[in-house]
Amino acid sequence: MEPILIYGFPLGSSMGLVAALEWLGKPYRLCRVDMLGEMREPSYARINARHETPALITDKGQVLTETMAIAEWLAARDDDRRISPDPLSVEADRMRQLMAFINSGFTGTFSPLWVALEMDPPRPALQAALREYGKEAVIERHDKLEAMVGDGPYLVGDRPTLADALFIGIARWLEFHEVAEPVRWPKLAALRTRLEADPAVIYATALESGDSVAGSGPFRGHVPLAEVIERFGS
Template identity: 45%
Template sequence: MELPTLFYGVPSGCSFGSIVALEWLGQPYRLCRIVMPEEVTTETYRRINPVEETPTLMTDKGALISESMAILNHLGARGVDKGLGFAQGTPGFDRLNQMLGYLNTTFFSAFGSLWYAIEHDSMPEAEKQVLRAYGARRVITAHQKLETLLDNKPWLLGEQRTLADAYFIGIARWTQYHDVLNRRDYPGLQALFERLEADPAVQFAHAIEKGETPRGSGAFQGHVRLEDVLQRLAA
C-alpha cells in the first residue's frame, strides 16, 4: 500500500483545511500541488477529479475521494481517538456533520459570487457590482449565523477542536481577498480565527501554500508529481 496523497489547490484553495486535518491526524501522508486554474482544468487532472476541483484524496489503497466534507469525514474516522472525528451513529458524529454541512452549504458558498466577479475580469463593471453587493450580504449573514452557532465556545463544537475547525480556517481567510466585513465585529469568530492562526498545523499549511518546506508534525512525507500519481493509478 502507498501513503495517502492529498491533491491541494493553490492559491488559497479550500483544500487548506484538509492539510491542517492531516497534520492534526499525524499519520504519514504526501501532497500533490495543483495550480488553479491552470492545472485543475487539464485533461491530466480530470483523471483524478472529473469535476476539476480540489481537494481530492487518494487513499493508501488507491481509492479517490473528492469534496472536502467527504475527505474530512474519511480522516475523522481515522482520528476518533484524538477527538478530531466521532464514531458514526453517535451524537458527536451528527453534530460534526451538521457543522460541516453549514460550513459547506452556507459559509463556503457565500463567497461564490465574490470569487466569480474576481475570476471573470471581462465582465461589465455594473454586473460585477451587483455580484459584489450580493456576495457581501451573503458573507455577512453567514458570519452572523456562525457567530450565533459558536455561542462563545472556544471551538466550533465546544471545548475540543475538531475537523470542522480545520475546514473553517481554510475558508475564513478568504476575507483577505474580499473586504466585505470586519471579523472583529464577530468577537467569537475573531478569537477562533486567531486561535487557529497560532496553531502549528495552520502555520504549516500556510507555508506549504507559499512553496516553502516546513517541518510540520513529521507526518508529511513530501510532495509527489501529478504524473507520478497517474503512473501509480495505471499500474
C-alpha cells in the same frame, strides 16, 4: 501506501484538510496544485472531472473527491479521536452539522465574489452586482455561524476537529474579498486567532504558500501532479 491529499493554491479551502492531517498524526503525502493553471488542464479531469480540489488518493489507491467525503474518510480512521468525537455521540452530531453548514451555505456565499474576480473578459456592471450580492450574502452567513458558535475554545469541544479544519480553510476569504473586518463577529474572530496560531495550521499555510519548511512528523513529502495523474488517474 500513504494517502495523498491533492490540495489547491492560492487560498484553497483544502488548506484546512492539510491541518487536519497534521492533527490526525498518521503518515500522509501531498500534491500541491495551482488552481488557476494546472487544475484547469484537460489532464486533471482524470483525477476530478469537475476540475476542483481537494481530492484524495486513498491508501488503496482510489480517488475520492468532495470535501465532506474526504473529511468522513479521515474521521473513519481517527482511531484515537484526535480530530473527531465518538461517531455516535452528541458531539459528533454537532460536528457534522457544523461541517455541513460550513461546506455548503457558508462556503457557497463566496461564489459570486470568485466569479466576479475571475470574469474574463470583464463585464463591469455584472461584476459590481455580483460583488454587492456576494458581500451581503457572506455577511449574512457569518451572522448565522456566529450564532451557532458556543462558548468553548473550538467549534466542538476543547480541541480542534474537522469542523475547525473546514472553517479555517475558508475564513481568510473574508479579508481577501474585502467583505468586512473579522472583529464584526467576536466569537469567529477569537476562533480564527486561536486556529491561526495552531502549529498545524501555520505549517499547512506555509506549505500552501510554497515555502520551504522543516518536515513534520506525519508528512512524507509532496508528489508531483503529473505522477499522481499517471498512477491514479482514470
